[in-house]
Amino acid sequence: MRPFAYERVSTARSAVAAAGEGTDAMYLGGGTNLVDLMRLGVVAPGTLVDVTRIAGGVEETPGGGLLIGAEVRNGDLAAHPLVRSRYPMLAEAVLSGASGQIRNMATVGGNLLQRTRCSYFQDVTKPCNKRDPGSGCPARAGDHRNLAIFGHSESCVATHPSDMAVALAALDAVVHVEGADGPRSVPMPGLHRLPGDRPDRDTVLGPGDLVTAVEVPPLPFAARSRYRKVRDRASFSFAVVSVAAALEVSGGVVRDCRIALGAVAHVPWRAEAAEAALRGAPATEERFGLAADAELARARPLPLNRFKVPLVRNVMIRVLADLVEVR
Template sequence: MRSFSYLRAGTAEEALDAFDAHPEAQFLGGGTNLVDLMKLGVAAPEVLIDVSRLPLDAVEETPDGGLRVGATVRNSDLAAHPLVRTRYTALSQALLSGASGQLRNTATTGGNLLQRTRCPYFQDTSKPCNKREPGTGCPARDGAHRDLAVLGHSEHCVATHPSDMAVALAALDAVVHLRGVDGERAVPVTDFHRLPGDRPDQDTVIRPGELITGVGLPPLPAGVRSAYRKARDRASYAFALASVAAVVRVEDGVVEDATLAFGGLAHRPWRARAAEDVLRGAPATAATYARAADAELATARPLRDNGFKVTLARNLAVSVLSDLASRAEGDRNPA
């Protein structure tokens, strides 16, 4: 690891002032991704500004019944929060399926959102990679790509976003709150991460020097249920081959509303708008869920070795939606 300078900020203002004085710096939260990349030689910031101790570690209920999650809230604490577990079940499930207990105890909400979209070639500095060095090529397209993207990829990059939390946040219509030298702004999670296009080195729309201060979760109407399910090669500590977050309201056998997001399939969490259009107002049946998943996955462009992901994602979506509808029926008709 190359030498670097270390600064610790006590407030958001101090963090922004430190970045203004050191524009080459990077913010450091839990460090579970950035420090690994520094050890590998992929990232080499000259200055680290530690923001992990900023007073942004609260989970607070908003006046409208939503939640405001501070950027430094640890993943394990967020997953265990009573309001998250009861109201935003998909988010709690997603967090608990990510990484290991030790990493969840360290990783922060803001850092989770900012972890790099990556593949093995990105992390191997002996190999070319457009994400690491734009213009050098994407060897994954013709190389080892079994775990990589089937949606939204480009000739420049086929890496997949690793976050479980972000997939649930996308389905929950969460908003990322940012603060920079030009003031504050809010960006929907669905717009925060980028598809690769011809600039795969840019993972998000965050501007230089901007700091994530928190995430806002909107209130959910009565009767809404949510879930997150992840398929992976081993039972723990593995990225998703495919995952699904679903937020559904079923009444009298009809899907009144639904939001859906896939993970493990694209450069960013993939909000399934086409599937949602099929679901809303349709009968709450397995046939409807299959038709919705097929509508979304019709645009998939599998590579040589990862076509199985399309079937896997379809089956996950049908399973999760069926389970949520069954729970809704059970709540209305208790034994």
């Protein structure tokens, strides 16, 4: 592992300053992904700026939303009473991810910016356009069973691994960023980007940009929401497919909805076509299936992950039906 300088900071501005002065600097949150990638030789920062001591918590915003500090640990986030009561899909998504130990370490900011678990990306002996631009993508002809069915490119078929980000994409979260030019905000969806011909860029953030907080806007009907995750074993495993959904139904008709899918794209995938098909439609399993079909019309599965198409359909129908039944 390349030797690296280490600096611990207590404010976002000082973090950005330290990163600007450091050689090949990266921000360190819980380290659950970054430290592993450094050991694997996938990334080799010359400076680590430890941002875990920057003060931040979970605060209410005017109107009933939440402002979540980027350094809040995943375990604390999922246990927070207001997260559990206002946005159960967010608590469920975080609780479905990783293990108790990892959740105690991982931060909200680091969770958003974690890298794909595509096996070729993590293996420096293999080509990978995300790790080494222009070297090629063995996944397209190789093991892509758990990779993307939406929005992939010739360059990259990787998926974003976060569960939490799927819920945040469904909830129209806004990411607060501190950069060299000061603070700005980036909406979700919109933080993560599709691979195109630059799969080395996971997000729209630039060098030195620091995620400082995530703001979840008020959404009263999200008090009835779900995150359902399908995986290869019952616990401590990345998603094969996941669905985050909130549904507002009155008089048997869907008045509004939010749906996002996980483990199907380079980004947490907001199911806009499904949402459009559902708004104003009867809240029936038949219509839930038609909404899933509307979304899946955009899918371009690869030979080994065609199973994800019916799996997304089935899980989406089940989640939406469960939301109607709990009313």
